Amino acid sequence: MAEKKKVRVLMVCAIGMSSSLIEQKTAKVAEEAGVPFEIQAVDVPEIGRWNFEEKPVDIVLIAPQARFKKRSIDQVAGPLGILVENIDSVAYGMIDGEKIFEQIMAAIEGSDKK
Numbered sequence: 001m002a003e004k005k006k007v008r009v010l011m012v013c014a015i016g017m018s019s020s021l022i023e024q025k026t027a028k029v030a031e032e033a034g035v036p037f038e039i040q041a042v043d044v045p046e047i048g049r050w051n052f053e054e055k056p057v058d059i060v061l062i063a064p065q066a067r068f069k070k071r072s073i074d075q076v077a078g079p080l081g082i083l084v085e086n087i088d089s090v091a092y093g094m095i096d097g098e099k100i101f102e103q104i105m106a107a108i109e110g111s112d113k114k
Contacts, residue, residue, distance in 0.1 A: 006036035008056070009104055011087070012047045012073065013063035018095065022087075025097025026104070033101070044069060052077050059083040059107055061100070064092055083107050 013019040019041035030037030044066050062070050067086055074084045085107055091099035
């Protein structure tokens with residue numbers, strides 16, 4: 001059986017407060033699902049300095065309060081094949097790790113089919 005590829009997620013939020021809870025909950029859901037998973041949260045200033053070639057990820061999730069950064073992140077990450085998505089607002093507000101994990105997996109599976 002082939003080893004599952006690790007899913008690498010970068011989450012962008014305004015200042016990183018609620019994102020640590022989302023990180024923990026989402027990683028726990030991934031672990032329970034048996035999916036190799038790595039999630040890291042960064043704030044808006046840090047995403048502006050992020051080097052996607054040196055630190056590649058599969059998907060960038062953008063928290064509701066950082067949505068204004070989507071276009072600029074897309075311009076840098078998109079050409080490298082990195083998905084850029086807004087986090088579902090309700091899931092973010094409810095700190096629903098399961099729903100966010102499902103969003104990540106659906107996006108990645110959708111891009112694999114392209």
